[in-house]
Amino acid sequence: MSDGKTIELQEYKSEIKPTWCPGCGDFAVLSGLQKALQVLQIEPWNIVIVSGIGCSSNIPHFLSSYGFHSIHGRAVPVASGIKLANSDLTVIAAGGDGDGYGIGVGHFIHAMRRNLDITYIVMDNQIYGLTTGQASPTSEKGMVTKSTPEGVIENPVNPLTLALASGATYIARGFSGDAKGLGDLFARGIKHKGFSLIDVLSPCVTYNKINTYDWFRQRVYSLEKEGHNPSDYLAAVARADEWPNLDQKRDRIGLGVFYERNDIPTYEDLEPALKKGPLVRQPLGLANPEELLEEFR
């Protein structure tokens, strides 16, 4: 902190109490995020949490930072605009699987290819929670939901292979059943210079009766313990491709950092207009306007 005092965990919490269902995986994401920010000692006023719409997207209200609770699917472009305007801020986008991998998937891909220095946390419950239980882009094939009474017949999106293909420079998966692990993944992602994706398996206890805490516990394993090297792209692709899949018997789910590259310049590094520092601090108006008129004579 600027006056040398340590910022306590409590100082990252707001007065607003979450309205999530008891047991919702998003609680662990919230506390993991507060913990990560506390570990990094980032002042709450230098943080902006930007979300879309969904149960998970309520998260900005529960932190003491600046928050922007945007519209469905647009957390990433709003966050990008904030970061480009004031690159001194720590900008974190957060939301659901529908928000990020469904309606907002175009922005997701392009933000990764841009490698802006923002952190994107997706609370992936494989369902549309707030709209009371329709299929999401990550719903398993065959899953019966309100919108798919005969079972989903589409293949799910694999966010991690998508991220690997799109140029994100920090790609991780966490699990709300492992709060400590979440805090570490968030802290490392926020510290990482470049686009960080943390896909969090965050069970919806109300509408997803298949992908439950127990279901995950039977399948998760630690990438680190198996000696995965996050700088190895092809190994990351192979690990990301592992997912319980009815057709191909790969019934395990890796947790941890799949991929990290710290030698790639961020968008801000390459943007000429930011060479003189954040846009918000640059003077307004034109120093020598008449010069601009020469081309019109």
Place this chain on the structure above:
Amino acid sequence: MSQKELVFRIGGAAGDGSASTAESLAKVCTRSGLYVFTYTSYQSVIRGGHSWVQVRAAEEPVLSQGERPQVLICLNQPTADIHAPQVRENGAIIYDSDTIKLDGLRLAEGVRKIGFPLGRLAREFSNNALMKNTVALGAAVRLFDMDLAVVESAFATVWGDKKREIVDANVKAAAAGYKYVEENGGSLNLGLRHSGKARLLITGNQAIALGALAAGCKFLAQYPMTPASSIMHWMADHAPKHGVVVKQVEDELAAINMAIGAGFAGVRSMTATSGGGFSLMVEGIGQGGMVEAPVVAVLAQRAGPSTGLPTKTEQGDLNLALGAGQGDWPRAILAPRNTDECFRLTAEAFNLAEVYQTPVIVMSDLYLSEGYRTVEGFDFNVPIIRGLLAADGGTAKDKYLRYKITESGVSPRALPGQPGFQFDAGTDEHDEKGELISDVLAGIPEWVEIRKQMMDKRMRKLDGLRRDTKGPELWGPEKADITLISWGSTQGPLREAILDLQEADGLPVNSLEYAYLFPFHADETTAALKRAKRTMSVEGNFTGQFSRLLTAETGIRPDHFFGKYDGEPFYPSEIAAKVREVLG
């Protein structure tokens, strides 16, 4: 207009170089001290088809693209077939006699056929196939009594010192065309006085971009779409030097959302698009109204519906701008009437957006955005008014209310990074702090009341916006047989029609012109229209979108409506004809 003028047209297939030749001529006219107005008729193809450009210049300000040309350059046979019959009496047609025939075309009295081997002559100076255009340009310059030295200086500006050989070759080619006319009949003797006073020749989009820069715009996110793209092009060229981030993004959803993010974070930000892109922006722009973030959105209209006529003009997106976004939220809609206003109103839009913390829409159209017009100069002394900020708003930190209910509807704005002022900007309905009342509180009597108060607070901004913008301008004689109602870019052709009617028929006609469309100025409108004998609204759309707004706001229905939706700009003659018809 009976004033002395020069009207020049050049046509060919896309890729034949009509546009750049016309641009050079427009520059030469500008440097000869004339006022200039251009209109480009092109199609949505990169090669082939038929496109043409008209350049009109005069000693006095020019209000429209004009009508029949005195000089036509044909770059292919279809141009001759389509346009040669329109050349005025005693005018001239310049064409390559090796490839183009005028036989069998009905030309006006005394039209000179200036056919010579343009292509063959051009090959003496360069292998570039477009060099023949320069030979033709030289011929036109002689017909118009302009100076070859001015042509050389224009080329030098276009290509710069680095490409001296290109400049030299072009100068020689122009001289060859000039010489040919010199030896074959000489000038058309239009009698225009030339001077060395060069004003500015600039498109509406360039003026919009310049206005944005002058107002301190630091962020532009845009997705290419005609006729808005050249805003991004010009900004991208100048951005690094002026510390502006110009971002071509994946779609218009990203464009508006990024721009709002940047506005929320404290920089003046903008996006620009046409109707299709604006349609994608509607949810995003409404978000700006709800979270009270400033942003300027330029809507450069083209002919709809849907993809419509991508390279043609229309004023058909007013309903879209008025209705963009679900629910009611305060917005301002400005529509520059001319190039000078493109600069001024864009700059003003940034102030309105920040003072009222809400999106402001600037509406132009292809006609205004892409046409080159002469402007005397720009006043760069643009006031920059950032509105009520939390730091200087006297707000005690511990009870900072981002959405404090105030009389003006405007609450002190904190910017992320400011210690102690953290708040949540929410697109759900929220209380003064920014906390949601949509989930567990909505419907509880106390919160029903707060919801209403928050709506009232935001919508009160419309009163301020109305106060800070101007009512319509009544132009022309105080007493008139008919008052023409117009908005945006229709101003020029409409004024010219009024001058022509006065001169030719002695008919007193005036116009009520709107540059500030919303919030609507009902009182001024009612007062002005009370004095009108008869009214006719003139708009570039099918349903009379502005007339309907006017009627909804005042209960007054214009007596007549003249709508144009064929993709072409208004011509003064057709407005005048309509007035004569109506006054019978």
